[in-house]
Amino acid sequence: xxxxxxxxxxxxxxxxxxxxxxxxxxxxxxxxxxxxxxxxxxxxxxxxxxxxxxxxxxxxxxxxxxxxxxxxxxxxxxxxxxxxxxxxxxxxxxxxxxxxxxxxxxxxxxxxxxx
Amino acid sequence: xxxxxxxxxxxxxxxxxxxxxxxxxxxxxxxxxxxxxxxxxxxxxxxxxxxxxxxxxxxxxxxxxxxxxxxxxxxxxxxxxxxxxxxxxxxxxxxxxxxxxxxxxxxxxxxxxx
Numbered sequence: 001x002x003x004x005x006x007x008x009x010x011x012x013x014x015x016x017x018x019x020x021x022x023x024x025x026x027x028x029x030x031x032x033x034x035x036x037x038x039x040x041x042x043x044x045x046x047x048x049x050x051x052x053x054x055x056x057x058x059x060x061x062x063x064x065x066x067x068x069x070x071x072x073x074x075x076x077x078x079x080x081x082x083x084x085x086x087x088x089x090x091x092x093x094x095x096x097x098x099x100x101x102x103x104x105x106x107x108x109x110x111x112x113x114x115x
Numbered sequence: 116x117x118x119x120x121x122x123x124x125x126x127x128x129x130x131x132x133x134x135x136x137x138x139x140x141x142x143x144x145x146x147x148x149x150x151x152x153x154x155x156x157x158x159x160x161x162x163x164x165x166x167x168x169x170x171x172x173x174x175x176x177x178x179x180x181x182x183x184x185x186x187x188x189x190x191x192x193x194x195x196x197x198x199x200x201x202x203x204x205x206x207x208x209x210x211x212x213x214x215x216x217x218x219x220x221x222x223x224x225x226x227x228x229x
Contacts, residue, residue, distance in 0.1 A: 004158070033216055043159065043204065045216025046211060056215050091158050103149065104159035 002026045004107035006092050012113045013082055019075045021110045023092030032075045032102060033093040034067065036060070049075065082114045101113065118142045119207050121220035129228050134192040136223050137208045138205030141186065145207040149217065150179060150190045162203075163190070192225075200227045 005024045013019050025032050034046040048055040049067050064080045075094075079086055089109045095102035120139045126135045136150075146167035151159035163171040165179045165188065172179050178191045192199055202224050206217040 006158075042221045043206075043217075044218040045218070048216055058216065093158075103161050103164060105161060106151070108156075108158045111156075115214065 002028075003096055003107040004092055004105055006090075006110050008110060010111045010113075011107065012115065015084055015114055019079050019082055021079075021090050021092075021112070021114065023075045023077070023107055024073050024077075025075055025092065025094030026096075026105060027073070029094035029096050029102075029105075031055070031095045031102065031104075032067075032069070033095075034077045034092065035091045035106075036088040037091065037109075038085075038088040046077070079112075083112050084114050087112055087114045095099060117220075118145075118203055119218050119220040121203075121205055121223050123223050125222070125224040125226065126226055127226045128195050130135070130197060131194045134190075134195045134199065134207075134225055134227070136190040136192075136203050136225065137221055138188045138190075139186055140188075140205075140207055142209065142218070143186070144209040145218070147208040148179070148181060148188050149206045149208075150177075150203045151206060151219075152199075153204060154220070159204055195225075195227045197227050197229065200225060 007022045032049040035043050037043045046115050047057040047061045050069040066078045068076050091109045092107045093106045116122040118141050149164040152162050153159045163174050163179050165181050170181050172228045181188045202222040204222045205220040
């Protein structure tokens with residue numbers, strides 16, 4: 001069964017460093033998302049992406065974040081200058097369509113620890 | 116700002132019995148609701164969804180009920196099995212879907228006791 005994959009599974013970085021989290025969405029899906037879950041808190045939406053541009057973004061997705069689909073398969077989240085509070089699980093998701101026409105399927109996540 | 120609320124952080128149910136997980140929402144623009152199951156160190160796994168034009172959707176052991184007037188939905192698992200032990204998240208999306216992300220509740224940890 002097709003699935004969303006994410007790499008790396010764990011990443012440790014120093015505050016102020018740049019990190020890139022990678023995702024391979026399900027191949028026939030057109031909509032891509034990033035979410036994060038800070039330890040003990042709920043899963044929060046960061047950004048959605050369609051047709052090579054951002055569709056929607058939340059208040060969390062500020063100028064230090066960017067997303068890109070550099071080729072036909074990968075979807076990346078870049079954090080330019082990491083802060084301690086960026087430590088979280090980051091989940092990528094994809095869907096074939098929007099709303100009730102397209103269920104979002106999630107990857108296993110990348111655990112990011114900023115020291 | 117809790118637009119989706121799961122008021123029970125945990126729920127313990129005996130194997131073979133019914134598990135009922137509840138979820139309330141406040142945003143009347145939500146019209147599509149989903150339940151996800153999550154094991155530790157894994158991503159959320161889609162279980163079942165319901166559109167606001169329905170009041171019930173069933174898939175095997177899982178049934179979701181939606182009460183729009185009460186802004187309440189519930190997930191029923193019958194019969195409960197040990198593998199059902201996980202955290203269950205209720206999520207919602209607003210009218211027309213849009214490219215908005217899902218709004219999640221905080222989750223309910225379901226423990227199935229043998």
